[in-house]
Amino acid sequence: MIDVKYKKGCLHGDADGFSRPEVEGQMAEPLRHNAEHLALNAITRSMTQKTTSVNQNDMSSASSTTGTGSTKQPLMTFDFGIERIREEQKKDINAQQTVKNIRHESSYIIENTVLYKLASRPRARTNLKLIYIPSSMRTEVLASYHDYPTAAHFGSRRTWTKLKDRCYWPKMHGEVESYIRLCEKCAKFNIKRTKTPGKLNPIPLPEGPMELVGMDFWGPTRQEFVNGNKYVLVVTDYLTKFIVAKALPYNTAQTTAQTFVEEFIFNFGVPNRLITDQAVHFNNELMKNVAELISFDHIKATP
Incomplete structure (x- = not known):
């Protein structure tokens, strides 16, 4: 006999046989018998300590290895050590000019003979200390933040965002945009996320009066x-520039259609084509029915 006891769902924190599906076939048997032969890729605490203790300089100078039966192109390597930056700053004319005038440059400081830029940021209480990149190293910096495999070839905005709080050189934003604009891989493989502009369909010029008429509202007035x-409905013949204007209290669809028929069509005839924008008082079922009933072509301009 099985004694079934009721237990609230909120108390079911344990696993039971009824909630587990049966294993199909003998899937579990090989795992049970061959457990002693399974190889586990475990990372122990001692292995982690050994990995993290690797010198950063050794990592930057390492190159990719050649696999069995295949060759790989070596990864790009960069040396951004403080010693190299110090030596390259000594060769940079602009950097040395700034160093000479450091007393008059409140936005620059020198620490351990290395030039830094002090940059203010919104919501920051203190200025950021950005290392000054000499001209000889700027291409390498741009390549490491854009071309490197982990850089993902981001656009100019995201690349600039990654760089602006880490380093500095004059006109850096413009050089970032220029570098990415000339990137060959970005030009080949980047997909445009914006919709391609459609082709323009120019409206043929009228050859006579009443061939093309435009209509639009002016207003509302302040008083x-x-x-x-408060509004003025203006109807203009494109060829003769003849204008009919009617002051109106509202610009609803019914008022628009009624005024166009009574003030323009009844007095001057039916135009061949009427061009308006796509406002709701022009682009509606009532104006569509009027155009079909009186037989003129209603053209709605591109917004």
Whole structure:
């Protein structure tokens, strides 16, 4: 006999046989018999300490190894050590000029004969101390933050964001944009995320009066005039520049259609084409029905 006891769902923190599906076939048997032959890729604490104790200089000077039966191109290596930066700053004309005028340059400091730039950032209480990159090393810096495999060939905005709080040189933002704009891989493989602009469809010029008529609203005015008018509906013939204007209190679809028919069509005839923008008082079912009933082509301009 099986004694079934009720237990609330919130108390079911343990696993039971009813909640586990059965193993199909003999899948579990080989694992049980061959457990002693399984190789585990475990990382012990001592191995982690050995790995993290590797000298950073050795890592920067290391190159990729050649695999069995295949060859790999060596990874790019860069030396951004403080000693090299110090020596390259001594060769940089602009850096040395700044060092000579350091007393008059409040945004620069020198520490251990290395030139730094003091940069202020919003919401920061203190200035950032950015190392000054000499001209001979700037291409390497850009390559390490853009071309290196872990840099992922980001665009100019994200590359600039990664660089601006780490180092400095004059006109750095412009050089970042120029470098990425000339990147061959970005030009070949980067996918445009924006929609490609559509082709323009120019409207043929009218050859006579009433062939092409435009209509648009002016307003609203700051204050109401006679009869509460705040808008002016303007209808213009494109060829003759003849204008019909009507002051209106509203710019609703019904008011627009009624005014266009009564004030323009009844007095001057039906135009061949009417061009408007895509505002709701022009682009609606009522104006569509009026165009079909009176037989003129309603053209809606590209927004």
